Amino acid sequence: xxxxxxxxxxxxxxxxxxxxxxxxxxxxxxxxxxxxxxxxxxxxxxxxxxxxxxxxxxxxxxxxxxxxxxxxxxxxxxxxxxxxxxxxxxxxxxxxxxxxxxxxxxxxxxxxxxxxxxxxxxxxxxxxxxxxxxxxxxxxxxxxxxxxxxxxxxxxxxxxxxxxxxxxxxxxxxxxxxxxxxxxxxxxxxxxxxxxxxxxxxxxxxxxxxxxxxxxxxxxxxxxxxxxxxxxxxxxxxxxxxxxxxxxxxxxxxxxxxxxxxxxxxxxxxxxxxxxxxxxxxxxxxxxxxxxxxxxxxxxxxxxxxxxxxxxxxxxxxxxxxxxxxxxxxxxxxxxxxxxxxxxxxxxxxxxxxxxxxxxxxxxxxxxxxxxxxxxxxxxxxxxxxxxxxxxxxxxxxxxxxxx
Ligand SMILES: *Cc1c(COP(=O)(O)O)cnc(C)c1O
Numbered sequence: 133x134x135x136x137x138x139x140x141x142x143x144x145x146x147x148x149x150x151x152x153x154x155x156x157x158x159x160x161x162x163x164x165x166x167x168x169x170x171x172x173x174x175x176x177x178x179x180x181x182x183x184x185x186x187x188x189x190x191x192x193x194x195x196x197x198x199x200x201x202x203x204x205x206x207x208x209x210x211x212x213x214x215x216x217x218x219x220x221x222x223x224x225x226x227x228x229x230x231x232x233x234x235x236x237x238x239x240x241x242x243x244x245x246x247x248x249x250x251x252x253x254x255x256x257x258x259x260x261x262x263x264x265x266x267x268x269x270x271x272x273x274x275x276x277x278x279x280x281x282x283x284x285x286x287x288x289x290x291x292x293x294x295x296x297x298x299x300x301x302x303x304x305x306x307x308x309x310x311x312x313x314x315x316x317x318x319x320x321x322x323x324x325x326x327x328x329x330x331x332x333x334x335x336x337x338x339x340x341x342x343x344x345x346x347x348x349x350x351x352x353x354x355x356x357x358x359x360x361x362x363x364x365x366x367x368x369x370x371x372x373x374x375x376x377x378x379x380x381x382x383x384x385x386x387x388x389x390x391x392x393x394x395x396x397x398x399x400x401x402x403x404x405x406x407x408x409x410x411x412x413x414x415x416x417x418x419x420x421x422x423x424x425x426x427x428x429x430x431x432x433x434x435x436x437x438x439x440x441x442x443x444x445x446x447x448x449x450x451x452x453x454x455x456x457x458x459x460x461x462x463x464x465x466x467x468x469x470x471x472x473x474x475x476x477x478x479x480x481x482x483x484x485x486x487x488x489x490x491x492x493x494x495x496x497x498x499x500x501x502x503x504x505x506x507x508x509x510x511x512x513x514x515x516x517x518x519x520x521x522x523x524x525x526x527x528x529x530x531x532x533x534x535x536x
Pocket of ligand 1: 285287339
């Protein structure tokens with residue numbers, strides 16, 4: 133018998149490796165070589181080595197999340213799977229949920245709560261602003277929800293909910309569990325799960341942590357775990373059932389075949405974070421992001437969000453009227469092999485400052501590439517001024533009081 137070659141795809145050349153693109157958008161972000169190497173290994177998902185890896189992933193995560201939680205779970209899936217895991221385990225049909233909505237991802241949390249048949253109250257935050265704790269308290273008093281959802285850094289529109297600690301404290305006072313999406317922010321800026329009193333923290337691999345997409349983490353507080361344990365109804369989600377996941381993460385038994393390579397990559401990413409230490413890492417991110425912001429303004433472009441609500445982990449840049457976003461993205465990618473992001477809503481482009489993106493050499497390449505691309509497309513930008521401002525801002529940064 134002869135096997136026919138498939139038509140239309142012969143000869144089948146390998147697509148990779150391509151000339152590397154520098155991933156400076158809203159994620160996924162570049163990964164360190166050691167993370168990539170770890171991701172190439174497959175081991176027994178229930179063997180001794182995996183058991184040690186899991187213990188260390190939990191221990192390192194406790195540091196990165198700043199928690200003593202004994203309920204940190206991994207999930208095979210995107211950041212959204214971790215979001216859904218937090219929601220479906222803490223929300224049952226009829227649960228009253230207050231969703232603080234100031235962007236695409238906070239809206240996604242609300243939608244997930246809707247689908248879990250919660251009674252969802254959406255608190256819409258005016259464009260360009262962080263959620264205000266006093267306003268949140270009014271909603272808490274009026275609606276008495278038992279779960280509140282909020283995003284620390286809204287990657288979609290580059291809004292930073294800087295009053296998260298105050299909001300979490302108020303929610304706690306009203307006996308309301310707090311779910312925080314920290315996919316973009318965890319390990320790029322302070323998030324103190326225990327001392328802020330947060331009940332579920334969600335993160336993904338491919339943003340702040342600089343690991344691969346597809347393996348995510350969620351940490352539950354003791355209070356949240358009590359709620360999970362006291363549920364009498366059966367969860368409709370099997371893969372995302374926290375009590376089943378606990379079998380693998382705490383009892384060395386089988387739930388589903390863990391994404392071993394991705395967990396090894398996550399282990400390596402967490403190890404690099406622990407070695408760097410959080411305070412050094414937070415300062416690196418702050419220094420790089422503030423310098424990038426200065427450089428963008430010196431180019432002659434303007435930033436989308438005012439400083440009081442501006443996210444440092446992803447920087448939003450207004451487009452001049454005569455320039456099309458798609459043209460900028462194509463030009464910068466084709467001519468400079470730098471990838472940046474457009475947006476789902478506002479007329480902005482976004483440059484990420486998460487993990488490996490916050491490196492000086494990546495900033496110089498990106499600022500030059502953005503400036504030169506905009507200039508080529510007809511925007512009145514000053515490329516040398518942008519690069520000079522970047523150098524000067526990096527040089528004059530003084531370590532701030534970010535201590536952990
Ligand atoms: C990217 C992102 C998500 C979703 O992560 P996926 O891995 O794409 O599912 C959720 N929340 C925030 C804040 C994000 O930046």
